[in-house]
Amino acid sequence: MKHIVCFSGGKDSTALVLWARENLPEFTTVFCDTGWEHPITYAYVEEINRTQLDGKLVTLKSDKYADGMRDLVQIKGRVPSAKARFCTDNLKVQPMIAYLKTINDEVTVYQGIRRDESESRSRMSESCWDDNYDAQVQRPLFNWSAADCFAMMKRYGVKPNPLYLLGAGRVGCFPCVLINHRELKALSHNLPEVRERIIELERLSGRTFFPPNYIPPRFLTGFDDKSSKAFCRASDVFAYLDATTVDQLPLLPARTCMSVYNLCE
DSSP states (O other): OEEEEEEOSSHHHHHHHHHHHHHOSSOEEEEEOOSOBOHHHHHHHHHHHHHHSTTOOEEEOOSSOTTTHHHHHHHHTSOOOSSOOHHHIIIIIHHHHHHHTTOOSOEEEEOOOOGGGOHHHHTSOSEEEETTTTEEEEOTTTTOOHHHHHHHHHHHTOOOOGGGGGTOSSOSBTTOTTOOHHHHHHHHHHOTHHHHHHHHHHHHHSSOSSOTTSSOGGGOOEEETTTTEEEOOHHHHHHHHHHSOGGGOSSSOOOSSSSTTOOOO
């Protein structure tokens, strides 16, 4: 039996690696590189590889999309969205399936998924058979909270990915297509390159990064002749964020520090 632990550089998967150290006699940790992580995340992944995994981390990349997210949006001619998250399938799921096919043994895959992350994840189970992976999938942190994950890291003396202290609610793709207003505003202040990366994906795909209802209609300057509908360009979103205070932004309550999780140095 081979135990495969999924790692992304985020709080949940880092806690999962530490859980695996406590509970599994042997395991292989796999990182699916989308080519769209922030340099801080790449550095953090390497740090965990060096300090917790004895340098044995397996890194997977898409064979079809050699340059990851950039190739993906250019070939697809659009940016992924909440309703079309083809980024996850093409850049993470498919490379993992290809890797698992090379293992000549029974496999259990461990995922750092928590039920309180979203409604869709709350409908998952702690354990199931995955036909795509042809393997059993275990989710040991399913009933954990974000605080439990940070507590696990603290117990081991492992600091979280620094992006959390800079306003990121999730780490991995930078930025994720699901980024919310407050997170984008915080990251725009602390990591201005986030705007350049969004503009880059719009240029490569020829389509907007954001859904049409992401900002109020009065800020929209894009217009699609085929559908006769307005849409928001990246520049529209940035103009909206720059003109709006944090307290006026939707989705999340005010917090006591820059971190979404109220982390402090």
